[in-house]
Amino acid sequence: MMLRVEALTLSFGGVRALNEVGFEVREGEFFGILGPNGAGKTSLFNCLSGLVKPAGSVTVEGTELLGRRPHEIAELGVARTFQNLGLFGSMSVTENILVGGHRQISGGALSAALRWPRTFRSERQARARADGLVDLLGLGAYRDATVDTLPYGIRKRVEIAKAVASGPKLLLLDEPVAGMNHEETDQFVDFVLELKDRMGLTIVMIEHDVPMVMRISDRILALDFGEVIGVGTPEEIRHNERFISAYLGAPTGAGTTAEPQLQGGTR
Numbered sequence: 001m002m003l004r005v006e007a008l009t010l011s012f013g014g015v016r017a018l019n020e021v022g023f024e025v026r027e028g029e030f031f032g033i034l035g036p037n038g039a040g041k042t043s044l045f046n047c048l049s050g051l052v053k054p055a056g057s058v059t060v061e062g063t064e065l066l067g068r069r070p071h072e073i074a075e076l077g078v079a080r081t082f083q084n085l086g087l088f089g090s091m092s093v094t095e096n097i098l099v100g101g102h103r104q105i106s107g108g109a110l111s112a113a114l115r116w117p118r119t120f121r122s123e124r125q126a127r128a129r130a131d132g133l134v135d136l137l138g139l140g141a142y143r144d145a146t147v148d149t150l151p152y153g154i155r156k157r158v159e160i161a162k163a164v165a166s167g168p169k170l171l172l173l174d175e176p177v178a179g180m181n182h183e184e185t186d187q188f189v190d191f192v193l194e195l196k197d198r199m200g201l202t203i204v205m206i207e208h209d210v211p212m213v214m215r216i217s218d219r220i221l222a223l224d225f226g227e228v229i230g231v232g233t234p235e236e237i238r239h240n241e242r243f244i245s246a247y248l249g250a251p252t253g254a255g256t257t258a259e260p261q262l263q264g265g266t267r
């Protein structure tokens with residue numbers, strides 16, 4: 001199992017942000033996380049990336065993550081993007097990717113995808129590697145562009161390129177299409193699915209755009225008030241009564257499907 005979360009519980013004072021949360025993500029899955037504001041999605045990601053200290057267990061391919069520091073978790077092959085762009089705006093696309101790839105790898109999915117030799121150490125080689133990633137991700141036209149000058153959708157791609165430059169096996173995407181228009185969102189979906197295939201990634205994604213999550217995910221975890229209210233295929237979640245009422249704020253009649261009403265995810 002790529003990711004196994006068991007009895008994850010996190011409190012802030014009297015607020016229980018996560019309550020006995022458990023689920024599993026299989027290798028190669030695209031796993032979406034949905035829930036209204038305050039459901040605990042960001043808290044969950046913060047647990048997975050070592051930013052907070054919950055109770056419970058989180059294992060990646062059998063290795064316990066809880067108790068490890070964020071850089072140790074990154075070294076175990078877990079990469080993350082944030083809601084706000086984590087880029088150096090005055091640096092070029094390639095320079096940003098070089099920063100992301102500072103954790104040198106000598107094998108793994110990225111090397112395989114780009115056919116790199118097993119050991120690859122020098123600055124020149126690191127640059128060649130970043131160039132390869134730029135091409136792989138269709139960012140060639142922007143290679144030397146300063147990040148601040150690029151459209152938002154492209155900057156988001158650069159951020160993801162930076163996150164995967166270290167050759168992770170598990171990628172955590174935190175609201176990647178927030179702030180994108182429909183066209184940018186569609187392009188992003190194509191981009192991220194190709195990236196996943198090319199690099200053999202497992203992806204876990206938080207996103208408020210319910211139709212997009214339904215479209216892209218193999219399976220979905222639905223959270224509300226820090227608890228799991230459903231895990232299943234998009235079709236199963238779409239018909240899950242607890243999920244529907246969490247989004248609409250009231251119980252709904254039999255046969256109702258959530259999707260037409262679900263655009264924002266706010267209560």
Ligand SMILES: Nc1ncnc2c1ncn2[C@@H]1O[C@H](COP(=O)(O)OP(=O)(O)OP(=O)(O)O)[C@@H](O)[C@H]1O
Nearest residue numbers: 012015016017035036037038039040041042043044
């Ligand atoms: N640092 C904190 N201090 C106190 N309470 C917090 C903190 N972080 C989160 N919470 C609370 O924990 C609960 C879960 O919040 P969280 O941010 O994880 O939800 P979310 O699903 O990511 O929401 P959103 O969609 O708005 O980002 C909320 O009640 C929130 O107010």
